[in-house]
Amino acid sequence: MELELNKVYHGFKLLETKDINEINSTGMVFEHEKSGARLFYLKNDDDNKVFAVSFRTPPEDSTGLPHILEHSVLCGSRKFPLKEPFVELVKGSLNTFLNAFTFPDKTMYPVASTNNKDFLNLMDVYLDAAFYPNIYKYPEIMMQEGWHYEIEDKDSEINYKGVVYNEMKGAFSSPESILFRKISESLFPDTQYGVESGGDPDVIPELTQKQFLNFHKKYYHPSNSYMYLYGDMDIVEKLKFINEEYLKDFDKIDVDSQLLMQNSFDKQKETVIEYPISNNEKEEDKTFLSMNFAVGKATNDELYLAFDILEHLLLETPSSPLKKALIDANIGKDVFGSFEASMLQPMFSIVVKNSNESEKERFKDIVIKTLRGLVEKGIDKKLIEASINIREFQLREADYHGYPKGLIYGMKSMDSWLYDENPWIHLTYEDTLKKIKSALETNYFEELIDKYILKNNHSSVLIVKPAKGLAEKKEADIKKKLQEFKQKLSKEEIEELVKNTLKLKERQTTADSPEDLKKIPLLAIEDIEPNAKELPLVEKEEQGIKVLHHPVFTNGISYINMYFGTEGVREEFIPYISLLTTILGKVSTDNYSYEDLAKEININTGGIRNGAQAYSEKWSDEKLHPKFVVKAKSLVSNMKKLVELLGEIVGHTKFDDHKRLKEIIQETKSRLEMIIFDRGHVFAANHILSYFSPAGKYEDMLGGLTFYNFIVDLENNFESKAKEISENLKHVSEIIFNKNNLLVSVTLEDTDYDEFKKNFDLFYTNLKSNRVSVEAYDFKVEQKNEGLMTSGKVQYVAKAYNFAKLGYSYSGSLQVLKTIANYDYLWNRVRVQGGAYGSFSAFQRNGNMFFTSYRDPNLKETLKVYDGAGEFFKNFDTDDRQMTKYIIGTVSDLDFPLTPSMKGDRAADNYIKKLNYDDIQKERKEILNTKVEHIRKFGDLISDVMKQNFICVLGNEEKITENKNIFNSTINLFE
The missing domain is CATH 3.30.830.10 (Metalloenzyme, LuxS/M16 peptidase-like)
Known part of the structure; x- marks a missing residue:
């Protein structure tokens, strides 16, 4: 109506x-x-x-x-x-x-x-x-x-505990997180x-x-x-x-x-703050330098979009002039920017990572000199076109990496609505884009730089520098403060705190009544579609190459994935596969400088990304189908240029620019460090798989601790290894980019397939065609049980093994078990009672299984929870209503709506893993038919996995040292 x-x-x-x-x-x-x-x-x-x-x-x-x-x-x-x-x-x-x-x-x-x-x-x-x-x-x-005083009896020490308290202890362990949290404080x-x-x-x-x-x-x-x-x-x-x-x-x-609006500053402000590093880390090259600017109001729709584009133009591509100037000056090893617009007064930041405080003045001078030069001489129009195009493509595609686009639109609407303007200001972007595109004929961006950066006193320089012993001092100060607090308390006050602690624990350990549980509205199993959705896949062949075509509506966009088998790469060169993923597209080719290549990619495509993955066959972690994956997208009308660029990159990349290689290796190390701090639970869980699983070992070489150590070694010894690095990259690329290794996946409408077929030759002819021999890998797996020590204030605790190696087989009911483990057993014991921010489990088709925790104040207590999981599930009991709930929650994960590109990706992944529709439907049927007795039977599986005692913990140096008897070795993760 x-x-x-x-x-x-x-x-x-x-x-x-x-x-x-x-x-x-x-x-x-x-x-x-x-x-x-x-x-x-x-x-x-x-x-x-x-x-x-x-x-x-x-x-x-x-x-x-x-x-x-x-x-x-x-x-x-x-x-x-x-x-x-x-x-x-x-x-x-x-x-x-x-x-x-x-x-x-x-x-x-x-x-x-x-x-x-x-x-x-x-x-x-x-x-x-x-x-x-x-x-x-x-x-x-x-x-x-939030927080509370934890004391279980009158003679115990008092501690602080609480979910948000521990979450934020974790957040304030990461220097990047500290930096970005303090930038707004420095400006407002x-x-x-x-x-x-x-x-x-x-x-x-x-x-x-x-x-x-x-x-x-x-x-x-x-x-x-x-x-x-x-x-x-x-x-x-x-x-x-x-x-x-x-x-x-x-x-x-x-x-x-x-x-409140912050009044503008009369002059730029400078602030220096410290972040903790462990006593074994060096302080050199660990400082963050940032220059930050308040930029208008979020309700200015043109400025909101234009500065997002400007940040990309200046700092996010290999051809970005400000990034290039700072890297060339060797001030730091990584440069990136940020434009934060979800606040009344947006802020723009220029960040140099892995620098030193002594570089502050040179950093400021280069930023100002470079930007002034761009204003006076003008910005390369192709660079402007490239940055506008890539942002426009993203706006039109509306693919938000698995988040519902309606959610993202809601967030964007708040960026004006919250500040008393219409909620659609940032959703109606066509007219705004037209104004910004005038930059292709005018000094549009030059004027923005001049007004909002060069002539803007509402600015700060924020330096975040390392300090040894800071974490230990802070912990000692907290301990002393709590000891003094307890000493001042009367006997009655201590008894009151003990009473409050025990009352909280009683609430946490008391189950909800069946009557209250029934108040949560619930669907019926009949509300769930019994059949899995079929993913579109038509097998075709072009030039003797297998092509998987996924015919779906893509709104005029073509998604092309190239899967190159990497079985021909010798084991010692596997880390070079992952390095190659970061190098390609960022170094020069026979026909383009790396700067021009970046511009051509952004002008003509929606992006080209590289990755590497050790796909394991559906029921085994030992049968591997490792791939180098090139993912590219463009408008169908630009497909010819997209395919030409792909051919140029895989067939004509030059690996002899040692200066550029060093820059990329330094940046790669920097980004890995950020991932380790931000996703420590994933890092620990993935690394532990390398102790016992060939698939886990391969993945660790591609992106885990083995790869991180490889990158650290390359950076530390670059001058002596530069020629070797170039030769190895060339060697590995020649093995991988071969017609005999290739599987292609294209997601686009039936009517557009001929456009791909017509242009495929432009890519295909750039590949080698010699026969490639397959390596017989003999991965040395061993029970390392490492404590990976950092200056962080929390832990990421993982325990794992492969249940198939113990004689158990995969069933869809394991996914229901995962739901119960994540949101009942682990949630209640590790998060609610233990104070961690989260805890997760995984049960994979290939048999690999793990428990891992996130921003966890505990270590051995969490391992004890993991060890008790088997007994919990052996005695598991619940009613039909609760089982229905677990099943529905499990299906929710399976039935997440997929974007066109996600449909193509998942169909291709399943094809590589030899996973067919019958397998997927069988899993779904097993999920829908899961009963309490199925869950109980998994108790032995979990107990047996936990008895293998494979452990990996990433976390606080002091905490790991206190519990060193748990580990075979303890390692300082960072230099």
Whole structure:
């Protein structure tokens, strides 16, 4: 039905509508007259529906109150009084997205689902959580999610514990995280952006229960809310539900959530802060230098998009002039930028990593000199065209790496709506792009640089430098502070803290009642499609090469993947395969300098990416089909140029520019360090697989600790190894880029396939055709059980083995076991009771299985939890309703909506792994038919895996040293 302007629908008055052709949607802005709630609906034909309720939540200090509250409101509410309704939804709904986010000035609670009944259930739980949380009944919620004094008996030491407390200890262990968190503080010291909304671990324990509750009372009112709906739905039904179930009970009030603007500085400010490194690390070449600028307001749609493009132009490609100038000056080993626009006053940053404080003045001089030169002499128009094109391609493709696009549109709408402008400002980009494209004939970007950087005093220089002993000093200070605190307490006060600790533990270990569990709405098994979706795949052949064609609607985009077998590469050269993935496209070829090559790629394509993977055959971790993967995309109309560029890169790359190779190796090491800090749980879990699994060993050589050590060695010894590196890269590329190694996967419409067929020769003729011999790998696997030590304040604890080697076979029911392990057993013991931010499990078809934890304050306690999992599952018991919930949650992961490119990728992956539709359907049937007895039988599997005692821990040097008897060896991860 068509809605009419100024008409009221279930309390919601339709104020404005807008056709947003760029995203094939109609935007509608409503106001709920009684409560003052705002609502924005994006109407379209997307069946992946999204809902979010958000609040403007400006923090007043760095206690992390908005972040702790975000966690806490999802811990039970009026209608859903369980301890963790959020977890019950994760393990028992068909959601395609379910989470919550704390930003520097807002808190968002988004959900998504393709099932309408499920979608209404998700909305209900989230709205009840936001407006009627149980935080007023149970102070233990803030203690668990935020922080508390932990003391189990009067003679014990007092410690700080809490999920957010440990999460932020982990965040403040990473120098990159510290840098970006402190940049806004340096630019906006007098506003909400001058404090840490996520929480500074040093300040979190200052938060009181009274402050906590008052913050919710003040800001979590419909009058301060921003509701968002997206997708193909009966909007009147949704408005009726929101009104009748929630908003009709509220009256409009004035909520003072005003966001403050920082007054501009008279001159650039400079700040130096320290971050911890371990005593064994060197301090040289470990400093971050950054120059940062406040850039207008987020509601300026043109500036918002133009600066995003400018940041890419200046700092994100091999031809970026500012990046190139800083790298050429040898100030640091990695250069990157950031444009953060999800705040009232966006900020632009230029960062040099792995530098030294002594380079500060030279850094500033080169930035200013380079930018001034660009303003005076003009920016290369091809570079401008390239950066505009790549951003335009991304806008039109709307592929957000697995996130529902409706969620991303909702986030973009908040970048104007929160600041009292229309929510579609950043969604209607066509006219804005036209203005920006004037840069191809004018000094558009030069004028931006001059006004917002060179002549902008609202700027900071932030230096983040290493300091040995800082982490140890901080821990010692905390220990002393807590000891002194305890000494000042009376006997009665200590008893009160013990009582509170035990009361919290009792709440954490007491199961929800069956009556409360039944209050969470639940789908039936009959609501689930019994058959797996078939992925489109048609086998074809061109020039004797196998081509997998995936005919799906792609909106005029072609996705071309080239899978080159790497079985011909000798074992000692495997790390060079991964290095080759980072080199190709970033060094010169016979016909292009690397700068010109980058421009041609960005002008004519949507990007070319390289990767390497050791695909293991479906039931075995020993039968490998390792591939070098080239993924490329362009408009079908640009396919000829795309294929030409692919041929140029794989057939004509030059590996003799030693200066450029060194730059890329240094950058690769830098990016690996960031990944290790940011995704330590994945790093530890992947590395432990190398102890026993040939597939894990191969992957470790491609991107794990083995590869990291390889890169460190190349960087440290580059001058003596430069010629050898060049020769090895050339040698490996000649083995890989051979017609006899190639499998092609193309995702595009049937009518466009001939365009690929016509142009394939342009790529094919660049490949070698000699016969390639296959290597017989004999990987030396051994039980290393390493403690990988860093200056971080938390641990990432992994334990693993291959259950197939113990005689067990894979079943789809293992995926249900994974759901129960992740959201019952591990969640309750490692996260809720242990205080870690998260803990995860995996059960793979090839038999590899692991448990791993994320930002974990514990070590041996977590290993003990893992060891107890077998007994838990041997005695596992639950009712049919709970089993249905676990099954639905498991299917939710299987049925995540796939973009066209994801369909092609997954179909090709399955083909390489020899995984057919019957295998996938069998797994689905086993999932749908899982019973309690299946789960119990897996108890022996888990016990036997844990008894193998394969352990890897990445974490705090002191913690690992304290527990060194657990490990075969302890290693300082960083130099």
